[in-house]
Amino acid sequence: MASAQTQVEMERRLMNELPHALPELLANDLKTSFNEVDYIGSGSFGAVRRCYHDRLGEVAVKCTELTGTPEDMICSWNSFKTEAHVLARINHPNIVEVCAVTTWNSNVGLILEYVGGKTLANLIKDKQIQFSRSTGLQLIHQLSAAINYLHTLDSQKKFTHGDIKASNILITPQFVLKLADFGAANVRAATGCQSSSLTLDISTVHTLLYSAPEILNGEGYNEHARDVYSFAVVTYEIVTERLASDDFLGMNSLALIGAIKDEQRPDAERFDANDPMKSIVVSCWSQNPSNRPKIKNVEEEVRGIIKDEFGDETETNETATFEIPEPSQASNRVGLDQFFALSK
Incomplete structure (x- = not known):
């Protein structure tokens, strides 16, 4: 593990390299809750959470914590930055759209469209x-x-x-x-x-x-x-x-x-x-x-x-029978930064 001072210095350096092609939003403006409907999934990168933003509405935030050795932090950062750069260039109806990025403490977040599915x-x-x-x-x-x-x-x-x-x-x-x-x-x-x-x-x-x-x-x-x-x-x-x-x-x-x-x-x-x-x-x-x-x-x-x-039919008129979970109660939501602080 990196020392506290080394980790802080590394975080500061990496945070100054945020992808400029994407706007940065405050983590506190991205609201989520402890309700299971706001948990989308997780992987080696971290977790994806359903969040709510006053301007963007419902979004999905892919959250990555920069921890471990300096090499681990750089690799995690490179993965985040590369995905952000790639998605910022993409505009296709069948590829998830990226909206913005966010940071808090030692975390970075990629803000994506929320796909109700x-x-x-x-x-x-x-x-x-x-x-x-x-x-x-x-x-x-x-x-x-x-x-x-x-x-x-x-x-x-x-x-x-x-x-x-x-x-x-x-x-x-x-x-x-x-x-x-x-x-x-x-x-x-x-x-x-x-x-x-x-x-x-x-x-x-x-x-x-x-x-x-x-x-x-x-x-x-x-x-x-x-x-x-x-x-x-x-x-x-x-x-x-x-x-x-x-x-x-x-x-x-x-x-x-x-x-x-x-x-x-x-x-x-x-x-x-x-x-x-x-x-x-x-x-x-x-x-x-x-x-x-x-x-x-x-x-x-x-x-x-x-x-x-x-024939010339290009779209299906069928609708699936599965339902999308209702949004969490607004009164139960906190900023993304506060959510992760409370989760520790």
Whole structure:
């Protein structure tokens, strides 16, 4: 752990490097509560909380505490700053929008649009919903469009996601897909940070299932091809309405790594025999990354399938049956800085 003086000095230096492309809001103006409806999720970076702002309304704040050694703090800061810089440049209806940043004590927060919905993983796991063919294809097209936007955003085509999986995909009750969580994915290329909290966690079977074999082999890899592989697994889950992990029950991490290296994939025979999505998925999860199609071509193919099956219909009119939790009582909310102080 860094000494108190070293940590204070490091915090001061890092806080002076806030992304200038985004406005900074006071943490005390972002209100949250101890009610479970204001807890969205957590990860190695920290926690995501539902907050309320007088001007922005409901937002989601991804909170990261800068602690540990100076190296740990720098890696956490680089992850936060990289995600902020990346999202500040992005404007796409199927990618979570960043609004601002905030700081308090030794914490930084990325303020994102609040997506009133649930993760694709939870919807499938809890059997909360059945996708019609039309809705499923629309979701797949939205995902491919979001990835294609990322891959072609920069003239040098360096943008990628790198961690596409069902738990990083949000679905609204109106069946709008939102791709989220850009932190760890971009930090390696941008900063060279190799903190274990920012790289692939090979201890979780569910994350492994979305990981291209060249990554598990420790080889050099094409970031875009990596995203295409992950897209294939998510597409399989949408079409079959089952998590890919259900096809590998009983396998531990090492066994699963071996299976993926040996070209085992989720059971593509679960597709209808004449479903054109089957060949797309199989090509996208090819063992050899050079054999995977560009996501631009995939998006065009999916759009063509939708037109063939449903004409010029471009949006689903269906609405999901799951409900979004009501906001917490305003009287129970405190500023984000005060919330974390009270939580210790």
